[in-house]
Structure formats: structure tokens, C-alpha cells
Amino acid sequence: MMTEAAIKPRNRRDEGGRRRLWALVLSLLSVSALAMNLGTAPTAHAQYPGPNPPQAPADCAKPWVILSAYGTGESTDDGHPNGTVGVNSTYITVLKNSLSKAGVTADDITVRNLYYPASAVDLPGAYGPDDYWTSMGKGRDKLVEEIAFYASCSTRPTLILLGYSQGAQVIKNAIAQESIKGNTTNSDEVGAIVNIGDASRYNGQIGMAQDGQMLTLNPDYSDGEADVTRGGLLQRLAVPAVFAGFLGDGRYFDVCRTDDAVCNEQATPDTDEWRDRWLGDFADSAIGSNAPHVMYRNNGLDQSPEDKVKASAVAAQVADRAVSAAVAQRNVVHPPPDTPEHVWATNVNVRAEATTESGIVTVIPAPTTVYVRCQKHGQSVTYGGITNDAWSYLPQQQGWISNIFLSGPAWMPGVPECH
Structure with missing residues (x-):
């Protein structure tokens, strides 16, 4: 056989x-x-x-x-x-x-x-x-x-x-x-x-x-x-x-x-x-x-x-x-479910790429909940004496936000890494 x-x-x-x-x-x-x-x-x-x-x-x-x-x-x-x-x-x-x-x-x-x-x-x-x-x-x-x-x-x-x-x-x-x-x-x-x-x-x-x-x-x-x-x-x-x-x-x-x-x-x-x-x-x-x-x-x-x-x-x-x-x-x-996260700052830029040199897609005017698809390392951002190179992708806004403006640790647990 x-x-x-x-x-x-x-x-x-x-x-x-x-x-x-x-x-x-x-x-x-x-x-x-x-x-x-x-x-x-x-x-x-x-x-x-x-x-x-x-x-x-x-x-x-x-x-x-x-x-x-x-x-x-x-x-x-x-x-x-x-x-x-x-x-x-x-x-x-x-x-x-x-x-x-x-x-x-x-x-x-x-x-x-x-x-x-x-x-x-x-x-x-x-x-x-x-x-x-x-x-x-x-x-x-x-x-x-x-x-x-x-x-x-x-x-x-x-x-x-x-x-x-x-x-x-x-x-x-x-x-x-x-x-x-x-x-x-x-x-x-x-x-x-x-x-x-x-x-x-x-x-x-x-x-x-x-x-x-x-x-x-x-x-x-x-x-x-x-x-x-x-x-x-x-x-x-x-x-x-x-x-x-x-x-x-x-x-x-x-x-x-x-x-x-x-x-x-x-x-x-x-x-x-x-x-x-x-x-x-x-x-x-x-x-x-x-x-x-x-x-x-x-x-x-x-x-x-x-x-x-x-x-x-x-x-x-x-x-x-x-x-x-x-x-x-x-x-x-079957994309992993998006994770709700809290934006704590005002007038936060959402950019086309994970860098401040990229174009602004939209602006989040006030603290609110956003939904994160995944995160990755990009350009380092310093704000309020804190530096972080992690960025998160927001599918609803179709752009990237620095994790420094999201509540929680620099690299958010439970959020997958973007590939």
C-alpha cells in the first residue's frame, strides 16, 4: 500500500x-x-x-x-x-x-x-x-x-x-x-x-x-x-x-x-x-x-x-x-479583536506611519476610548519627561498613535504586535 x-x-x-x-x-x-x-x-x-x-x-x-x-x-x-x-x-x-x-x-x-x-x-x-x-x-x-x-x-x-x-x-x-x-x-x-x-x-x-x-x-x-x-x-x-x-x-x-x-x-x-x-x-x-x-x-x-x-x-x-x-x-x-484603550491627553495627533515625521490623519481632541488593532516599535516620542517608542494602530482612525498618550504601560499587555 x-x-x-x-x-x-x-x-x-x-x-x-x-x-x-x-x-x-x-x-x-x-x-x-x-x-x-x-x-x-x-x-x-x-x-x-x-x-x-x-x-x-x-x-x-x-x-x-x-x-x-x-x-x-x-x-x-x-x-x-x-x-x-x-x-x-x-x-x-x-x-x-x-x-x-x-x-x-x-x-x-x-x-x-x-x-x-x-x-x-x-x-x-x-x-x-x-x-x-x-x-x-x-x-x-x-x-x-x-x-x-x-x-x-x-x-x-x-x-x-x-x-x-x-x-x-x-x-x-x-x-x-x-x-x-x-x-x-x-x-x-x-x-x-x-x-x-x-x-x-x-x-x-x-x-x-x-x-x-x-x-x-x-x-x-x-x-x-x-x-x-x-x-x-x-x-x-x-x-x-x-x-x-x-x-x-x-x-x-x-x-x-x-x-x-x-x-x-x-x-x-x-x-x-x-x-x-x-x-x-x-x-x-x-x-x-x-x-x-x-x-x-x-x-x-x-x-x-x-x-x-x-x-x-x-x-x-x-x-x-x-x-x-x-x-x-x-x-x-479572522483578525484578532480590537482592544479598547484610553487616550488621556487632548489634541493628540494620529499619523499615517509610526513616526512624528509622517502626515497627520486626524486629531483626537479630548480624552476618549479608542480601539487598538496592534502595536509596534517606531520613532521614540518624548512628552512630559517620558520617552516611548511604541505606537498603536487605530483601525477606526486608520492611523497610528504614540503609546505615550495611552493609559497604561509603555508596551500594552494583551495587544498583539503588528507584522
């Missing part, structure tokens, strides 16, 4: 015997992968299309939603709602732990699977019925639908999207749709994205690998180099700017091993070199219980205790960064 099943090449004609030969090869690889990786673990395959395992309909009830897109050939059943021993389960656990550290209770989190075929060959069976690209397209469209649903909720829950392998490619393609990246309501709904072993990774995207948003690992889990000539086995797709940010300011986080050709393939997709080598590179990376493509998890049946610890540490590091970004994004959609 844990490997990425064999993939049918894109843009290549399948005619007569060649089509049947490819189908046979892919089916054999799929069966081999399943046998080597499941061992004695219970199978967790749902037939698609067809009855899905029980999952409540999407609703707006909880403020946080982890939406998980699993890899090829992985599915769910009632006893294993996030896969049996998969990469997704590992990352769901650490994301929930990171949310807990951020003050989010378990009762405020919904974990949902993205139901899509997750298939590889257009034949009946565990890895069918759709070919890979049809499956990926169905997953993309389903995810776009899910994001739009949550964005329509009056409660505006915050989504953390989690994808592994084909599931990661599904997420990348979904957020690249104009209805998501070009629609602020929908894009704002996504607090963070975590993709692992992404078959559409683009190593050449400037500003992400340099700050670890795209984390490249050596086989020993130490930090590796993201070779810009390498990338996804099936596609090279950039992260949309609205999610990528620059040098740590984004909401997109990605993990790939240097020895995992699913996300770090040497040959460019759809080239002659790629057609000659993609299947062998895939087999080297993804077939076997300890193949590189499955070693992002911490729960493999044959995985060494040392590798489990290292995989856990990497996952926790990524989850902490993703949750930090998601909390910041949630504050964009």
Missing part, C-alpha cells in the same frame, strides 16, 4: 500490443509493490468509484480542517481512516501536535480524506479503474470543490492541505487553478500546504528552497541540495505566488529526498531521456518496504528505529512551520 504505484506516461500513444504490454507491466509492478509494502498489515483499499468508507459530509462546524490527499493505490476503510501505516498518517499526527502547541484543542480539528481514485492504470482492481492523469484530474477538481465549500462557510474554517505523492500533485494542480489562486476568498481559506514526495515538484522555483520551504533531504535525513535541473517525475509545476511567498513568508511547504525520483527525477518529463528511464527510476525509488519514496513516514513495518526517529523529527519541523504560517493566515481571515 505504501508505494506510489506505477504511472502511465503522459502524452504517449498506447496502440494495440504496446498498450496491453504497458498495462501488464504496470499491473505487475503494482501487485509487486503492494506485496512488498503491506506485509501482514490489513489492507485498506476502497473500491472507487463505488461505496466509500464512512465519512461525515463536509461541514462548517470546526475552525480547523486537515484535508489529506493520499498517494497512488492508498485508500481508506473504516478502521484506518487515514491510511494504514502511511506517510499521511505520520504528518497528520505531527500537524495535530503542532496545532496543540499553538493552543488549538483536538475538539476544534477535523481530519478529512480527499476521496479521489488515487489510481494508476485504466484496468479494474486495486490500482484502477482510471489511468494516472485521469485520477489526478479528478482529485484536483474534487479539491477545488472542497476549498470553495469551506470558503463559503460563514465561520471560515482554516484549511491545512496535506498531500503525498499523487496526492501532493493533486494539491499542487488544484491551487494552480485560477478559481483558487486568482480568487482571494478561496486562496485565503488555505492556511498552509504540506506536500511530500510531490510528483510535480519544481526545484527551480527561486526563494523557496533557499529558506527551507522546499526541504530537500539526503538519505540520512540531513539537509540536501535541491538541484534545479531535477524535479517531479511526471510534471514540473511552480507554486502559485499567492501561496509561495518569498524567503519564508509563504504558506507552502514541501519535503523530498535526493534519492526519491518521484519528486527528484533527473530527466525532464516528456523528453526522450525521460521515456527511456522513468520506469526504472520509479522502480528504484518506490518499490520496496524501505524504498526512498516511502521513508518519510515513521511507522513502516520494516523501518529501523533510527529512521523512524529521524523521519519524525523532519515531519515535526515541517509541521511547526506550516502551523505557524496557518495561524498567521487565519489572523488575516
Whole structure:
């Protein structure tokens, strides 16, 4: 269950015997992968299309939603709602732990699977019925639908999207749709994205690998180099700017091993070199219980205790960064409540910036209550023998007031810092 099943090449004609030969090869690889990786673990395959395992309909009830897109050939059943021993389960656990550290209770989190075929060959069976690209397209469209649903909720829950392998490619393609990246309501709904072993990774995207948003690992889990000539086995797709940010300011986080050709393939997709080598590179990376493509998890049946610890540490590091970004994004959609504070002086200037050299927006003529959104350090102001460099933003007046004119300490407790 844990490997990425064999993939049918894109843009290549399948005619007569060649089509049947490819189908046979892919089916054999799929069966081999399943046998080597499941061992004695219970199978967790749902037939698609067809009855899905029980999952409540999407609703707006909880403020946080982890939406998980699993890899090829992985599915769910009632006893294993996030896969049996998969990469997704590992990352769901650490994301929930990171949310807990951020003050989010378990009762405020919904974990949902993205139901899509997750298939590889257009034949009946565990890895069918759709070919890979049809499956990926169905997953993309389903995810776009899910994001739009949550964005329509009056409660505006915050989504953390989690994808592994084909599931990661599904997420990348979904957020690249104009209805998501070009629609602020929908894009704002996504607090963070975590993709692992992404078959559409683009190593050449400037500003992400340099700050670890795209984390490249050596086989020993130490930090590796993201070779810009390498990338996804099936596609090279950039992260949309609205999610990528620059040098740590984004909401997109990605993990790939240097020895995992699913996300770090040497040959460019759809080239002659790629057609000659993609299947062998895939087999080297993804077939076997300890193949590189499955070693992002911490729960493999044959995985060494040392590798489990290292995989856990990497996952926790990524989850902490993703949750930090998601909390910041949630504050964009749900700004913290403004804090009432008392202006004690008369004729106090409210300025466009946190400096007396900035233009005056308005004047507060007499002592009154104002509402403060946040505070930051700006130009030092001296009045009545007291000096203070803290300024507060007043959303109703759309300007800044020196804290020296507000009752209380120089830096006001309970008021967030402006970023």
C-alpha cells in the first residue's frame, strides 16, 4: 500500500500490443509493490468509484480542517481512516501536535480524506479503474470543490492541505487553478500546504528552497541540495505566488529526498531521456518496504528505529512551520479583536506611519476610548519627561498613535504586535 504505484506516461500513444504490454507491466509492478509494502498489515483499499468508507459530509462546524490527499493505490476503510501505516498518517499526527502547541484543542480539528481514485492504470482492481492523469484530474477538481465549500462557510474554517505523492500533485494542480489562486476568498481559506514526495515538484522555483520551504533531504535525513535541473517525475509545476511567498513568508511547504525520483527525477518529463528511464527510476525509488519514496513516514513495518526517529523529527519541523504560517493566515481571515484603550491627553495627533515625521490623519481632541488593532516599535516620542517608542494602530482612525498618550504601560499587555 505504501508505494506510489506505477504511472502511465503522459502524452504517449498506447496502440494495440504496446498498450496491453504497458498495462501488464504496470499491473505487475503494482501487485509487486503492494506485496512488498503491506506485509501482514490489513489492507485498506476502497473500491472507487463505488461505496466509500464512512465519512461525515463536509461541514462548517470546526475552525480547523486537515484535508489529506493520499498517494497512488492508498485508500481508506473504516478502521484506518487515514491510511494504514502511511506517510499521511505520520504528518497528520505531527500537524495535530503542532496545532496543540499553538493552543488549538483536538475538539476544534477535523481530519478529512480527499476521496479521489488515487489510481494508476485504466484496468479494474486495486490500482484502477482510471489511468494516472485521469485520477489526478479528478482529485484536483474534487479539491477545488472542497476549498470553495469551506470558503463559503460563514465561520471560515482554516484549511491545512496535506498531500503525498499523487496526492501532493493533486494539491499542487488544484491551487494552480485560477478559481483558487486568482480568487482571494478561496486562496485565503488555505492556511498552509504540506506536500511530500510531490510528483510535480519544481526545484527551480527561486526563494523557496533557499529558506527551507522546499526541504530537500539526503538519505540520512540531513539537509540536501535541491538541484534545479531535477524535479517531479511526471510534471514540473511552480507554486502559485499567492501561496509561495518569498524567503519564508509563504504558506507552502514541501519535503523530498535526493534519492526519491518521484519528486527528484533527473530527466525532464516528456523528453526522450525521460521515456527511456522513468520506469526504472520509479522502480528504484518506490518499490520496496524501505524504498526512498516511502521513508518519510515513521511507522513502516520494516523501518529501523533510527529512521523512524529521524523521519519524525523532519515531519515535526515541517509541521511547526506550516502551523505557524496557518495561524498567521487565519489572523488575516479572522483578525484578532480590537482592544479598547484610553487616550488621556487632548489634541493628540494620529499619523499615517509610526513616526512624528509622517502626515497627520486626524486629531483626537479630548480624552476618549479608542480601539487598538496592534502595536509596534517606531520613532521614540518624548512628552512630559517620558520617552516611548511604541505606537498603536487605530483601525477606526486608520492611523497610528504614540503609546505615550495611552493609559497604561509603555508596551500594552494583551495587544498583539503588528507584522
